[in-house]
Every structure is written in structure tokens, then in C-alpha cells.
Amino acid sequence: MTVRERGASQPDVRAEQRGQALAPYIEIRDVSKQFVNKKGTVFTGVTEIELTIEKGSFVSIVGPSGCGKSTLLTMISGLSGPTTGDVLIEGKSIRDVQNNMGFLFQKDVLFPWKTVLGNVESPLLFRGVDKSEANRRALEWIAKVGLKGFEHHYPHQLSGGMRKRVSMAQTFVYDPEVILMDEPFSALDVHTRNRMENELMEIWGGSGRTVVFVTHDLEEAIALSTHVVVFTKSPGRIKAVYEVDLPYPRNVAEIKFEPKFPEIYQMIWSDLREEVAGHGHE
Incomplete structure (x- = not known):
């Protein structure tokens, strides 16, 4: 520095x-x-x-x-x-x-029409990762951020803190x-x-x-x-x-x-x- x-x-x-x-x-x-x-x-x-x-x-x-x-x-x-x-x-x-690079901003940028699982695996699918592998890695990160059991919830069903956890998983899942x-x-x-x-x-x-x-x-x-x-x-x-x-x-x-x-x-x-x-x- x-x-x-x-x-x-x-x-x-x-x-x-x-x-x-x-x-x-x-x-x-x-x-x-x-x-x-x-x-x-x-x-x-x-x-x-x-x-x-x-x-x-x-x-x-x-x-x-x-x-x-x-x-x-x-x-x-x-x-x-x-x-x-x-x-x-x-x-x-x-x-x-x-x-x-990964980005995490003050306001989450989750897709409202996608579930937690769908949101977290999206960056991997955009990068051409196989669907089954994207699903596996997304589930792994959902568990890491403490949202196991909420995989099929939609953003509007989550608290602000939970949405932020989804954003973190979505950011880290592709290992930037x-x-x-x-x-x-x-x-x-x-x-x-x-x-x-x-x-x-x-x-x-x-x-x-x-x-x-x-x-x-x-x-x-x-x-x-x-x-x-x-x-x-x-x-x-x-x-x-x-x-x-x-x-x-x-x-x-x-x-x-x-x-x-x-x-x-x-x-x-x-x-x-x-x-x-x-x-x-x-």
C-alpha cells in the first residue's frame, strides 16, 4: 500500500x-x-x-x-x-x-421473479457453467450464508438482511x-x-x-x-x-x-x- x-x-x-x-x-x-x-x-x-x-x-x-x-x-x-x-x-x-470482479451495493439487485436458488446460480449460468454444476455451487453458497431451507423463497418473502445474504452468495459464488x-x-x-x-x-x-x-x-x-x-x-x-x-x-x-x-x-x-x-x- x-x-x-x-x-x-x-x-x-x-x-x-x-x-x-x-x-x-x-x-x-x-x-x-x-x-x-x-x-x-x-x-x-x-x-x-x-x-x-x-x-x-x-x-x-x-x-x-x-x-x-x-x-x-x-x-x-x-x-x-x-x-x-x-x-x-x-x-x-x-x-x-x-x-x-464482484459487486455488492447498498441496494440489492436481485431478480424479483427468481427464487433464492435462481438468483445465486444466475452469475454461473451467465458464464456458461453447466446447470447441474451451477446448482451445486449455488446450494453450497446458500448454506454458507445461512439460508439453507430458503432456496425456493422469492426476494419479496425475505427480510432485508436475508436479501443481503443472497446478494453476498450471488457475488461470491463465481469466485471473483x-x-x-x-x-x-x-x-x-x-x-x-x-x-x-x-x-x-x-x-x-x-x-x-x-x-x-x-x-x-x-x-x-x-x-x-x-x-x-x-x-x-x-x-x-x-x-x-x-x-x-x-x-x-x-x-x-x-x-x-x-x-x-x-x-x-x-x-x-x-x-x-x-x-x-x-x-x-x-
């Missing part, structure tokens, strides 16, 4: 346990993104973004509303290209949507190398949110997947992440990158009682405070 990194620089225990060193994976090189509104006015979303994300890491991006956090995700995904600069994965420029998450749990009540965060930790831990996670909640960012990236006010720039020196595996509720947690929070909040002034605590 680069860009004025702060905080402790302890080795990543998860990587050592997997017997592999973390290596640069996603590279964002001097990226800026501009938009033109209906009046023809040019608006700069993010500017001069320089960031390297290591393979297997869990990186959260925090900052004020409208600072370009989600814009950066769309450029990593290939859904939208930078105006200037370059986004690379394993040294190759991203020019379009990548098959090795990169997971992009844009405030995926913000609409959930605090207890459901903690359960989902812990399930995410269990799925991600030791998997080798790389996660880029956008959130307005600094506590959530610290509880989940290997690194936290702080964005400035719009136009968004990277102000600092912090390593989160807390042990894994983590329980997101209990990790907050770690003696280092408030220290890390205060350190990051000192940078974030002036950026969210006027926006409220984010």
Missing part, C-alpha cells in the same frame, strides 16, 4: 499463514475523473489519485459525501474509465468490465478475485449489520480475495480492514492511507474493545475530521 501510509507496519499475519507475500495488485496511477452536467459545466469528481492495493488486502475508503469514493470504485470495475491517468490490475490497464463493495450494509439495523460484517470476515479471511469497501462509517472501516484510505473533500484526493494493526480473525463488535482500536480511530479521525466538517460525522 502506498501514498503517505501511516500507522504501524507489522507484517500481514494472514498472508504469512497462507504462505504468500502480499504483492501490488490494483494500481491507480495519477487518475482524475471529470463529468459534464446538463448545462455543459465540467465537474471534477476525483483528481490526482495515486494508490496501490495489495493482493489479498481489505481496503476501506472513507471521506465526506460527494468526494468521489464511489467514482473510484466504478473506475476500478471498468464500468467507467478515468479522464486522465490509468487503472491497472496485475499491470494491465482496465478498459472494460472485468469478469474477475476482487470484491467491490459500496456501502453494502448501511441500510441494515445495527445487529443485522454486525452479523453480515462478521460473515463477510469469515468468507474473506484466508481466501486471497482483494476487497475494496466504501463506507461512511469509520468504526466499520477500522473493524473490517487491513488498510483505511482517507479522501479529501470534493474534488476527492487521497489524504492518507492507514494500516490497521489489529489481529485477525475479527469479530466486528468485539474488536472495538481492543486497546489499540480507539488509538487507531483517533489517529484516522484527526485526518478525517476537517474533511467532513459541514457534512456531519461520516
